Amino acid sequence: MSAGLPMHSSIGPYRVIDHVGAGGMGTVYRVSHRATGKVAAAKVMTGGGTTPRALERFRNEARILQALSHPSIAAMYEFLEVNGAPCLVMEYVDGDTLEQLIRTRGPFPVQDALRIFAALTDAVGYIHQRGIVHRDLKTTNVKVDTLGAVKLLDFGIAVGDGSPRLTSTGNVVGTLMSLAPEQLRTGRAEPRSDLWALGIVLYELLTGRPPFDGAAPGFVGERIMRGEYTPASTLRPELPRDVDRIIGRCLKVRLEDRYATAEALLTDLRALQSGEKPLGGAHASYDLLRTSGEMATTIARQWRLALSATLAVIAVAFFAWSLRAPDVPPSAASGGGTSTLGGRPARVDDLPPATDEPREPREPRDPASHDAPPALGASAGIGPEGRDRVSLADSVSRRPLIIRVLEGTADVYINDVRVGVTPYTLTAPIGTEVQLMLRREGCDDLRRPLRLEEGMQETVESLSGCRRR
Structure with missing residues (x-):
């Protein structure tokens, strides 16, 4: 066991069995209740994490978790102190994270990936209904236990309706490759930011790699801001095209173009799992209609072609008119x-x-x-009215x-x-x-x-x- 609390030492009514892991916020131990024998996980805040802001984040995590009860969220049992350090005692999940499973086994079979992802999406919908945004959804924060149950972990940077303001304006918190464009732009997250992160999790489950990666963080950020990634079906041609559409809807750069809610995403997932085509016959018009949670209805191919031709004529006419514009304001x-x-x-x-x-x-x-x-x-010059002129x-x-x-x-x-x-x-x-x-x-x-x-x-x-x- 690594440095920290020795084996058989006490955390309140619990006995330390062994050391599970450590992170920026503290150390996790597997413990058992001395009276009942119930096995749990104890997350003890240690080391350099004990700043006032970090302490408040830890307490905020406890406040959020104590109000949650969902089969796909690791439950919190109690909040204790160990030698003056705060400690969360939680459900112990005997299994591996999605990241570990992907690393050791490779991409998941489609139906297995969809089953895991549906359970995770259901959990995210549950917390959103309660005014909570997770802000750190990623494959390292989701475990699958030995019976196949999915568990969402680590609410360390989650925010709820009553959470204190713990992030300075403009600062970005989270993991770069899972951050949505609006988080990079403003530092703020909302429920649809979690839906972006869910799209990344599904992509990783099916391809074994994140959609936005690279050696330089700046280039990763640029790809995220532009929504540029290789479609999952390009890396894995046997994937149903509707998988690409679901991922693509999650990874829309504009918030309003994504699913409106996790429930809307779950509706499409369940349709795909059941063998139905989530987008019905309206694949080409789906993004145009931007329906939220309900699949677009079939639109005749002739109507779509007519609309495209009309828009093309309008665009050409507007471009020709704009070239005749005498002046463009300096602004x-x-x-x-x-x-x-x-x-x-x-x-x-x-x-x-x-x-x-x-x-x-x-x-x-x-x-x-x-x-x-x-x-x-x-092409700068002075026009007859004395204003700068700039070419179109x-x-x-x-x-x-x-x-x-x-x-x-x-x-x-x-x-x-x-x-x-x-x-x-x-x-x-x-x-x-x-x-x-x-x-x-x-x-x-x-x-x-x-x-x-x-x-x-x-x-x-x-x-x-x-x-x-």
């Missing part, structure tokens, strides 16, 4: 960016060219300087990109010029390449090339080597 070229450099909108045009050679970061130039270069990629192509191609970091803030340098602090909005034409550096006291500098691609809205980076202060 249209800004792309909506809000960050400033020396009191004016910050753009990549203000910065020196990118280079692979590291240079000592410099402060931005004096904003009153009259030798600033013209807007990058813009320039206004369309310029896009804002928000640069964020996980946990806290960092100074942002573009091509070795400090331009602001995260979250920072950089506005530049599509295809622009810059050298990005993020700097925070006590952490290693993060340096990497950054290219603005079509559809790219945000990049979320993770600083490494951070020392505790």
